[in-house]
Structures are given as structure tokens and as C-alpha cells.
Amino acid sequence: MSAVYKRELRAYMNNVYGWLFMAILLLAVGFMMFLDNLRSGYPYFEYALSDSQYALLLLIPILCMRSMAEDKRNKTDMFYLSLPMKTSSVVLGKYFAMLTIYAIPCAVLCLYPLVLSAFGTLNYATAYVSILFYLLMGAALIAVCQFLSSLTDNLVIAAVLGVLATALLLFSPLLASFLPVTALVSFVCFVVLALLLAGVAFLTTHNLNVTAITGAAAVVPLSVVYILARDSFKGLFPALVEFLSPFMHVSTFCQYGTFSIQSVVLLLSYPVLFVFLTVQSADKKRWD
Amino acid sequence: MPFRCGKKIHQTEDKHLIEVQNLTKVYGSKTAVANVSFKIRNGRIYGLLGPNGAGKSTTMNIMAGCLSPTEGTVLINGYDICDQPIEAKRQIGYLPEQPPLFTDMTPAEYLTFVAEAKGVSDELIDRQVKEAMQVTDITSVKDRLIRNLSKGYRQRVGIAQALLGAPDIIILDEPTVGLDPQQLTEIRALVRKLGEKLTVIISSHILSEIAELCDHVIILSEGRVVADDDMAELEARMNPETTLRMTVKADEAGARAVLKAIEGVNTVTLLSASEADGTVTLKVTTSAEVDLRDEIFFAMAERRYAVLSTETVEQSLEEIFLALTAKKSKREEVSD
Numbered sequence: 300m301s302a303v304y305k306r307e308l309r310a311y312m313n314n315v316y317g318w319l320f321m322a323i324l325l326l327a328v329g330f331m332m333f334l335d336n337l338r339s340g341y342p343y344f345e346y347a348l349s350d351s352q353y354a355l356l357l358l359i360p361i362l363c364m365r366s367m368a369e370d371k372r373n374k375t376d377m378f379y380l381s382l383p384m385k386t387s388s389v390v391l392g393k394y395f396a397m398l399t400i401y402a403i404p405c406a407v408l409c410l411y412p413l414v415l416s417a418f419g420t421l422n423y424a425t426a427y428v429s430i431l432f433y434l435l436m437g438a439a440l441i442a443v444c445q446f447l448s449s450l451t452d453n454l455v456i457a458a459v460l461g462v463l464a465t466a467l468l469l470f471s472p473l474l475a476s477f478l479p480v481t482a483l484v485s486f487v488c489f490v491v492l493a494l495l496l497a498g499v500a501f502l503t504t505h506n507l508n509v510t511a512i513t514g515a516a517a518v519v520p521l522s523v524v525y526i527l528a529r530d531s532f533k534g535l536f537p538a539l540v541e542f543l544s545p546f547m548h549v550s551t552f553c554q555y556g557t558f559s560i561q562s563v564v565l566l567l568s569y570p571v572l573f574v575f576l577t578v579q580s581a582d583k584k585r586w587d
Numbered sequence: 588m589p590f591r592c593g594k595k596i597h598q599t600e601d602k603h604l605i606e607v608q609n610l611t612k613v614y615g616s617k618t619a620v621a622n623v624s625f626k627i628r629n630g631r632i633y634g635l636l637g638p639n640g641a642g643k644s645t646t647m648n649i650m651a652g653c654l655s656p657t658e659g660t661v662l663i664n665g666y667d668i669c670d671q672p673i674e675a676k677r678q679i680g681y682l683p684e685q686p687p688l689f690t691d692m693t694p695a696e697y698l699t700f701v702a703e704a705k706g707v708s709d710e711l712i713d714r715q716v717k718e719a720m721q722v723t724d725i726t727s728v729k730d731r732l733i734r735n736l737s738k739g740y741r742q743r744v745g746i747a748q749a750l751l752g753a754p755d756i757i758i759l760d761e762p763t764v765g766l767d768p769q770q771l772t773e774i775r776a777l778v779r780k781l782g783e784k785l786t787v788i789i790s791s792h793i794l795s796e797i798a799e800l801c802d803h804v805i806i807l808s809e810g811r812v813v814a815d816d817d818m819a820e821l822e823a824r825m826n827p828e829t830t831l832r833m834t835v836k837a838d839e840a841g842a843r844a845v846l847k848a849i850e851g852v853n854t855v856t857l858l859s860a861s862e863a864d865g866t867v868t869l870k871v872t873t874s875a876e877v878d879l880r881d882e883i884f885f886a887m888a889e890r891r892y893a894v895l896s897t898e899t900v901e902q903s904l905e906e907i908f909l910a911l912t913a914k915k916s917k918r919e920e921v922s923d
Contacts, residue, residue: 302703310691378687380653382704383676383752505615585655 300384303392307366308399317400320362324404327354332411342419344412345429349553352546355440356469360461362400363444364454366393367581371452380585387578394445394574401437405430425556432549432566439545439569440465446573449580450503472547475540482532486525489536493517503583545569604629604678604756604786605650610659612645612810619645621810623659627756632782634801635790636908642810643790644684647760650788651681664755677706680754684761686745690734694725694744697733698751705752719747723777739770746777757781759789763796775800794908806911813911821907828853830900831871831880837892839867845886851877866895 311317332347367390370376379389412426444461451457478484497514504510525532541547548562605627612620620642627633635643648654650661652668652675661668666675689697698716707715720726723743728736733744742762749757759778763771778800781787791797797804804821806814814821835842839857846855846869856870873879880897887894 302700305703306689306692306700309696310689313691373687373690374683374685375687375689377648377653377683381651381676381679381681381683381687383673383706384704385673585653 300388300392300395303379303384303389304396304399307393307396311396311400316362316365320358320400321404321407324351324354324358324401325407327351327358328404328408328411332415336415337418340419342415342421343553344415344421344426345553345556347411348408348429348433349550352436352469352549355437356465357462359401359437359440360444360447360458360465362397363441363448363461364458365448366397366445367449367577368451368454368457371449372454376581376584379581386582387574390445390574390578390581394442394570394577397441397445398438401441402434405434405437408433425552428558429549429553432552432562435563435566436545436549439566439573440468442570442573442577443468446577446580449577468544469546472537472541472544475537478537480534480537482525482529482535485532485534485536486521489521489532490518493521503580603627604664605788606660606662607646607650608660608662610646610649610661611657612642612649612654613657619810620649620656623807623810623812625805625812625815627786627788628803629755629786631786631802632778632800633786633788634797634804635788635807636792636794636797636804637790637807638792640809641792641807643792643807644760645810646807647681647758647788647790648683651679651683651758652676653681653683677752678754679756679758680749680752681758682742682745682749682760682762684764686741687748688733688741688744690732693730693732694720694736694747695729697744698747701748702751707752715751715753719750722750722780723747737770739766739773742766742770742774743777746774746781750781754785756786756788759787761790761792763791763793806908808911814907828872828874829878831873831883831897832858832868832900833871833883833897834866834868834895835887835892836864836866836895837887837890838865841890842867842869842887842892845890845892846871846883849879849882849886851879852883870900 311320328347328351331351332344335341335346335350336344367376370379380386382389408430409427412421412423415421415426416423443464444457447460447464448457450460478488493514496517497510500513501507501510542565545566548559548566551557551559552562603626607623607625607627610620610623611618623642623646635646637643645654649656650663650668652672655669661675663675664678666678668675689700692700695716698719699712702712702715717726720729723746725740725743725747728740733741736744746757746759746762749759762778763774766774775796778787778789782800782802789797789800798818801818803817804814805812837845839860843855846852851874853872853874854870858868858870860867871883880899884894884897
């Protein structure tokens with residue numbers, strides 16, 4: 300894994316990509332710090348972090364687009380498969396390289412509260428925990444975008460998929476809040492999700508049986524639960540969408556200072572799930 | 588043996604380094620490789636020959652662990668590529684059809700990365716990289732970006748990465764495709780050099796290349812093995828009769844009569860006749876075990892027929908290949 304990590308990290312650092320990513324991220328947070336803290340006078344650095352989340356909408360997909368897609372395009376994915384190492388080591392090496400590129404500006408962000416302290420009193424605990432949340436959120440988004448990059452050999456498509464997925468995670472709580480809180484609406488939304496899942500299964504396996512089994516495995520239990528405990532579906536979909544959005548957890552902490560271990564667990568679950576899915580996607584070529 | 592540092596090999600000539608057993612690979616409704624079996628022995632150059640789409644790359648990709656077979660097994664030095672992939676992959680160095688190069692790196696950086704990725708110990712990395720560069724003759728370009736190298740040099744870098752990790756077997760998938768004649772000659776010379784120390788498996792659809800480089804040929808056609816033999820044995824097997832092409836100053840009937848009278852002559856076919864100078868050119872097939880050229884010459888001389896030329900015609904690898912693939916197609920037509 301370390302060889303892949305070093306190679307990927309060097310590729311980012313020897314390229315304008317990595318430096319531009321770090322510069323824009325620091326610039327975005329710096330700009331929001333200027334607006335929220337210096338200009339408006341709020342003594343909360345976390346406000347600046349919360350407001351600069353929108354920059355990640357573009358930055359993370361662009362950082363991740365080449366991660367797996369470029370190997371497919373250049374056929375170096377076959378090279379990795381021929382090496383005496385596990386696919387998970389390759390995926391993790393690439394993932395940690397991207398995470399390092401993201402973590403470097405996050406480390407620099409740790410200086411910002413110190414700078415702000417020159418202008419007034421600051422709550423260091425919330426400021427630094429918000430940076431930690433920011434790091435975890437980035438870790439989650441990088442894993443999602445890396446997985447999407449593994450689905451295509453086209454860097455632009457990988458970036459567009461990443462932007463769409465990040466936008467969905469960012470805006471889904473807002474969109475879900477417009478939905479009626481009735482049980483039927485939640486049930487229908489879950490069924491649509493289940494069908495989308497079946498669609499993804501078809502796109503990945505091109506196998507109708509797998510697609511049908513995936514769809515049935517999701518829809519049948521949903522229907523049974525809906526029939527037996529209809530009331531439990533009331534408002535469930537909007538609540539779940541809100542819970543699953545990494546942005547919501549960071550915003551909640553940044554704006555209300557509410558620390559929840561659930562949030563940390565959820566943010567850590569994203570990398571675990573999506574790195575696993577990326578490994579499966581990368582290994583799929585072997586089995587095609 | 589410069590590029591085998593850090594690993595001592597104790598192998599006998601008879602040891603099978605690779606055993607491919609009943610290999611089948613199906614893509615959707617298309618069978619790319621069907622029930623392919625062969626064995627690779629130590630210290631020889633093997634050629635995997637076949638037209639485009641014959642299943643060469645698929646077979647090689649499965650042997651290198653890049654693809655999983657639908658059925659069948661590949662044992663590399665006793666390790667099953669599916670069950671013990673890490674150990675099996677350590678035994679081989681693989682150059683896919685498109686060299687797997689990171690063009691933003693220099694050859695030196697790239698080879699160091701590959702050595703690390705192959706798990707070469709830190710103290711051996713520098714040595715192995717230097718030796719691989721020397722063997723493939725890329726030391727002079729080691730600090731240039733790979734993207735700025737010519738195709739020939741890129742191919743050499745690809746071969747150099749296959750040598751890292753001191754593998755027993757080098758698998759090269761069409762290493763000469765797209766090279767100019769000069770580069771082609773150089774890469775073939777390099778393959779020959781590697782074959783002196785290692786077991787090399789090379790695929791190609793160029794018959795002359797396989798004939799020039801390989802000790803043993805495995806011919807694939809439409810995903811099946813149609814021949815698996817040493818070059819010499821294959822030629823002998825495909826030439827059960829000796830064919831002579833001779834030009835005689837005689838009339839056709841007279842020449843035929845002389846030839847038919849000689850024991851061991853199987854067939855006589857007229858190829859051409861020239862009324863102007865009174866010569867006939869004939870194709871004469873005889874038993875392979877006997878050389879009848881002397882006897883034919885004296886028999887003709889007795890009748891005062893001048894033998895102007897005699898040459899033994901052997902089937903080229905190209906003809907053997909066409910004959911074998913034609914046989915297969917015919918078999919399939921019959922079974923259909």
C-alpha cells in the first residue's frame with residue numbers, strides 16, 4: 300500500500316492539481332473567515348468552516364476524478380491487478396494519498412483560530428473540533444467520489460458524477476424537508492431508492508437476475524414493514540436523508556456546537572463503505 | 588545472471604513452471620478461451636501464436652492474474668493463480684500489450700515504485716532497478732519523463748518493470764506491436780537475451796517473429812490450442828513427406844515415367860512446362876525417411892534428362908499455421 304500511496308501523493312504534488320486544490324480550499328475558508336469573523340465580528344471560526352463547505356462541492360470531485368478513472372483510461376488498472384498485492388491495498392493507497400492532500404490544508408486551518416485570537420476571544424475547543432469534523436466530512440466525500448471515479452474511464456464523467464453526488468449529499472436535507480411527512484410518501488421514496496439500487500446493480504453486473512434479486516431484496520422487506528408498522532414510516536425518509544448527509548452533521552456542530560458520537564460514527568462509516576465498494580468495483584474487471 | 592539478484596533458483600530442465608489446465612474464459616455469450624491446456628518448462632522461450640482474437644491476450648491476462656478464468660486452473664511454480672494469487676504473481680513478470688507506464692514519472696522513479704509495489708526489500712531495490720535498466724539498456728534515459736520517450740524505449744521500460752522482483756517467468760504480450768524496424772530488431776534481441784536466463788512467454792500474431800525467437804510454439808485459434816510443440820518437432824510433424832521441386836530438361840511423360848519407377852516416390856505433380864526450352868518443373872513427394880535426390884538424379888541421367896535444379900520444399904510456419912487453423916475450421920464445419 301505504501302508504494303501506491305507514495306506514487307499517488309507524488310503525482311498530486313508534482314502536478315498543479317494538488318497545489319491548486321490546497322490553495323483554493325485555504326482561500327475559500329480564509330475568505331469566509333474574513334466575512335464571518337473579521338468583517339461581521341462573530342467569534343466563531345466554525346461559522347467560516349460551515350460556510351466554506353460549498354467549495355467542497357467542486358474541489359473534492361476534481362481532486363478524486365483521476366483516482367481510479369485514469370488507471371482505467373491508461374490501462375494501468377491491469378498493471379495493478381498483475382502486482383502481488385491486494386486490490387484493497389491499491390485502493391487504500393490512493394484513498395490515503397487524496398486524504399493527505401485534503402488533510403494538509405486542514406492542518407494549516409489549525410493556524411487560523413490562532414490568527415483570529417489576535418482580534419478577540421475565541422472558543423478553541425469548538426474551533427478545533429469543527430476542523431476535525433471538516434476533515435472527517437472530507438474523508439467521507441473523498442471515499443464517495445473515489446468510488447464514482449472507479450465506475451468510468453472518463454475523467455470528466457467522474458468529476459460530473461462526483462459533483463452530482465456531493466450536491467445530492469449537500470442539498471438532500473433541504474430537498475427532503477419539502478416532502479410531506481406522511482407514511483406513504485416515505486414508503487414511495489424508499490421504493491424509488493430501492494429501484495435505483497437495482498439499477499446500479501444492473502449497471503455494475505449487467506445481470507438481470509442480480510438486478511431482480513437486489514430490487515426484490517429491498518422492496519419486499521420494505522413493503523412488509525410498511526404493511527405491519529405503517530406509522531413508523533411517518534417522516535422517516537426526510538429524517539433519514541438529513542441523518543445521512545455528512546454536511547448536516549458538520550453544519551449542526553458548527554452552528555449549534557452539538558457534538559454527537561453518532562455523527563462521528565456516520566462520517567467514519569462513509570469511507571469504510573465506499574472504500575469497500577471501490578475495491579469491489581476495481582476487482583470487477585478481473586471477473587468480467 | 589544480473590537481474591535475478593536476491594533469489595536463488597533451483598530448477599531442473601524438466602520442471603513445469605506453469606501448468607494451464609482446461610482454461611475457459613467466457614465474456615457474456617462469447618467464449619474467448621475454450622478448454623486450453625498446456626505446460627511451460629523452465630528456461631525456454633515459448634511463443635503463443637494466433638491471429639487477432641485467438642485468445643492470446645486473454646490467456647496471458649489469466650496467467651498474470653489480471654483476469655479470473657470462468658473454468659480451469661493456472662498453476663505457477665505450484666501456486667494456483669486463483670487461490671494463492673500473491674505467491675503466484677511473485678513468480679512472474681508481466682508486460683501487457685499496452686505497457687503499463689505512468690508517464691508523469693521518469694524510468695528510474697517508475698521502476699523504484701514498481702519494485703516497492705512488488706515487495707522487493709529496501710536494500711535490493713536500488714540494485715534491482717539498476718540491473719533492470721542495464722539489461723534493457725535504458726540507463727541513458729533514466730531521468731527523462733516517460734511521456735517524452737520513444738515507443739521503443741517505453742517498451743523497454745515496460746520490460747524492465749517485468750524483470751523486477753526476480754521473477755522466474757516473463758510474460759510479454761505482443762511486445763513488438765507498433766515498433767519501427769530498428770526498435771523491433773532491438774526488442775527481439777532483448778527477448779533473446781532474456782531467454783538465456785529466464786523462461787519467456789511471448790505472444791505474437793507475426794509468424795516470422797515466433798519462428799525466429801521461440802523454442803516452442805503454442806498455436807491458438809478461436810480460443811483453442813491447435814498445436815503445442817517444439818518448433819523443430821512441429822515442422823517435422825507437419826512435414827510427413829519430403830517435397831522436392833525439380834526442373835528437368837525433358838518431356839512431362841518421360842520425366843513422370845522415370846520418377847514413378849523409383850521406389851519411395853509417392854506423387855508427381857506438374858507445376859509448369861516450358862515448350863521454348865523443353866523443360867518441366869515438377870513437385871515430387873517422397874517418404875520423409877529417405878533422401879531420393881541422388882537416385883532421381885542418376886535415373887534421369889540414364890535417360891539423358893538433365894536435372895537443372897532440385898530443392899527441398901519445407902512448409903513454413905505460416906503454412907503450418909494456416910494448415911492447422913484450416914483443419915480446425917473443417918472439424919467445426921463437420922461437427923456443425
